[in-house]
Amino acid sequence: MCTRVIYTPKEKQSYVGRNMDWAVNPSPQLWVMPPNVKRKAMAKTERGQEFKWKSKYSSVIVSNFGISNSDGLNSEGLAVNLLWLSSSKYPDGPHHKNAFPMSMSIWAQYILDSCKNVKEAVYAMKDIYIQTTTIPDDPSKLATCHLSVGDKKGNSLVFEYISGRLHIYTNVDTSGEKFSDFPHIIKHYTQDEMRVMTNDPKFDTQIGSLVYWDELHETYKDGPALLPGSNLSLSRFVRATYFSRQLPKNAPQNLALARLSGVINNAAQPATSVENADVSRTQYNSFADQSRLHYFFRSAYGPFLIWIDLSDVNFDKLKNKKGYAFTLQLNEDGVFQDCDKQAISGKVNQYLTVEKMFPFLPIP
Template identity: 35%
Template sequence: MKRFHRLGLAACAALALSNLQAEACTRFVYETGTGGYIVGRSMDWMADPETDLWSFPRGMARNGGAGDGSITWTSKYGSVIASFYNVATVDGMNEAGLMANTLYLAESDYGDAKASGKKLISVGAWTQYALDNFATVAEAVEALSKEPFAIVAPVLPDGNKATGHLSLADKTGDSAIFEYVDGKLVIHHSPKYTVMTNSPPFDQQLAISTYWKNIDGLDFLPGTINSADRFVRMSWALNATPKQKEEPLAVASAFSLIRSISVPLGLASPGKPNIAATIWRSIGDLGAKRYYFESAYSPSIFWVDLDKLNLAAGAKPARLDLSTHPVLSGEASARFAPSEPFPFLAQ
């Protein structure tokens, strides 16, 4: 399903103004000079969401974390993920090279889950469900379009409501964005959908971006940290960035893109409590199955090679504890320690 509206300048401005209190996460898909794909994202939040990295093996018995009536499944693929308050999976890559990123969307409306008659899943488990079950975007779109569950969105530990939209990308460059608007699932599926931010919903973001395509980005681009402006700037920068053939340079280019759109640590805006600083950034090299992580609290980058994690059925879940903001560099798979998996955000 794809919805598209053309907006005039006045409508674009109104949408941008209405977005002043949106979260500030950004996601993009970068094509390298060798036909590979790298996904980058920023996690922007009002406070440190106490993110840890986790490795989850294939063969894990799962449930949706929504109490009675929750959907259950067994993971087909192992994954490395970034948690959110250790009650939700918000980012990660599986061993098939599928990348999943969840970003805040204030307009999310999942409908009345209990009245739906469907199995239930916490929004905190939505991203993990995709990573556990699918190898490609097309496979995920086919399965999720049948709506095998209804999403429950509880309140986060920090008091904010858990509302978000999900993006998926695979090593072929395919991309899809899943949103619930007015209680209905809307799926935007195309390799063309290489950028996602927050509010407004994606069809309106596309319309705003279409207007700005008529403006030469070398002369002028919208400059605020608001979601609509970041969508435009990232779209322009992504198209302008050379497709690098050497992997280190391609990864460096992806980091330069996500840093260029990030929000300074500690930034606060009186009267706009949801304008948020960038807490961390991740880069996923889908072909190499390598997950890079950069904390805004640390001066260094580290990465995890999925092939070096024990993701075999029967292996124990493991955690890389980032609670003390350690300064890590290089390949970090050996630093994961066996740990009981966190429960998904309950009702």
């Protein structure tokens, strides 16, 4: 399944790359969401109440199946990535009487709308709990995911629901009065440990697996790297961690994305004739340049990388257009083509069009 890697070659430089691995093409589309949009959680309490908010920040996102946000970057340089975690188990009800449910389909968008850094994202979940439902391509299967969040300082967190309770893994300090009555479980790791995540097993088990491989590399440090060779999730986590640690420091901005792309490609799953629920082909790559607010996207069905500069979007065009956003018209495979049906590369801001926002999937 999927892989996410954070690369911070310099101070005030941070990049996030991810592979979206899925058994079928999820029909990804790129959207640019404006600020000051009123949204609701797409799930209601037993009394019929629904959590609502207004977006503080603009964002560029990837939608899948036309019903959810799986990846994105906001105008504060905060990046989000939703990855599969089959061991997730969501709560049957609120963790306290004033908590509100939220559909997983809009979870990532809520964080982008509301938060400018990782610490704010942790606190944003104080009174929220996530609910899930079936996925469009397989009505017999529940969507079970964990969410990663990274800010432009290279800080990161992972949200996971384990046995019905939210677990938060992060490198940021959450001590202090603000978190004194925080209802969720928080575990702290170093910034280096938080750079890579894949799918199963749960994140702290992924981190724990590094003890063996780190000892092995220390024992044979003068020889070639000894790494797991399978395409299973934990093997990809170990390999991506090893190669991300080899990325050069002080890489110039023009090379940093290329360096990160090499690690992401190493963890990708090419299309093969042998696939199952645990080994699905990579459908697309996305990359966030968090300092320059550039968002890059490459479909596995096309040869080129395209990108949107979030700082160069004129949101005045959306005045008096409630419920509308900018989108890039990708084909059914997630490839951008010009009027002659030729795939193109490069900055695509000029091709953004105004369209009605897709509907986030509600909890029935």
